Amino acid sequence: DTGVSQDPRHKITKRGQNVTFRCDPISEHNRLYWYRQTLGQGPEFLTYFQNEAQLEKSRLLSDRFSAERPKGSFSTLEIQRTEQGDSAMYLCASSSPAGRRGNEQFFGPGTRLTVL
């Protein structure tokens, strides 16, 4: 068990460019979550998957954001036409199969996005 991994760890891009982040969850975890954390704030929920199905999306997730988990394993988060306000830490987490109460979410190290 190597934990949740995220790639890249850091991304610097120019406004208007598209970026894509990848998250690899713990292998037996079927739930995967994306959060966004801005400076001085707690993480904010963006979306989550159970297997390959995207079950909920936050209103924070504008049309420029899209997330996928095509085979129920790794997930990607794409931001199109980036804006300076997208600069944040993007955190991925995974948890064990549904039905277990109070599932612990295991977090990855995050991808820090800077939009110039």
Next chain:
Amino acid sequence: AQSVTQLGSHVSVSEGALVLLRCNYSSSVPPYLFWYVQYPNQGLQLLLKYTSAATLVKGINGFEAEFKKSETSFHLTKPSAHMSDAAEYFCAVSEGGGNEKLTFGTGTRLTIIP
């Protein structure tokens, strides 16, 4: 809707002193409550969680928290602070029952004074 309020964005304590980080929650259903710690440039690590079992929950690194329904609180404590406890601490709530998304507070930065 659920929410979390963490009183005190910065807390400083002397090494060896009591650590008390405050968390109050709001939830329309019996909540599941969590404390996470975040070290610089790292992800979040779970310290402890409350899932409707014992109201006094013990976690890692000597931390514990007590769920008080009447006060809607879940304060985090540690009897004796260590230099390695310096970090950002987040309280979070989820509704459970299949809706596992976490709602976090704004965090408390803990500084340990030598």
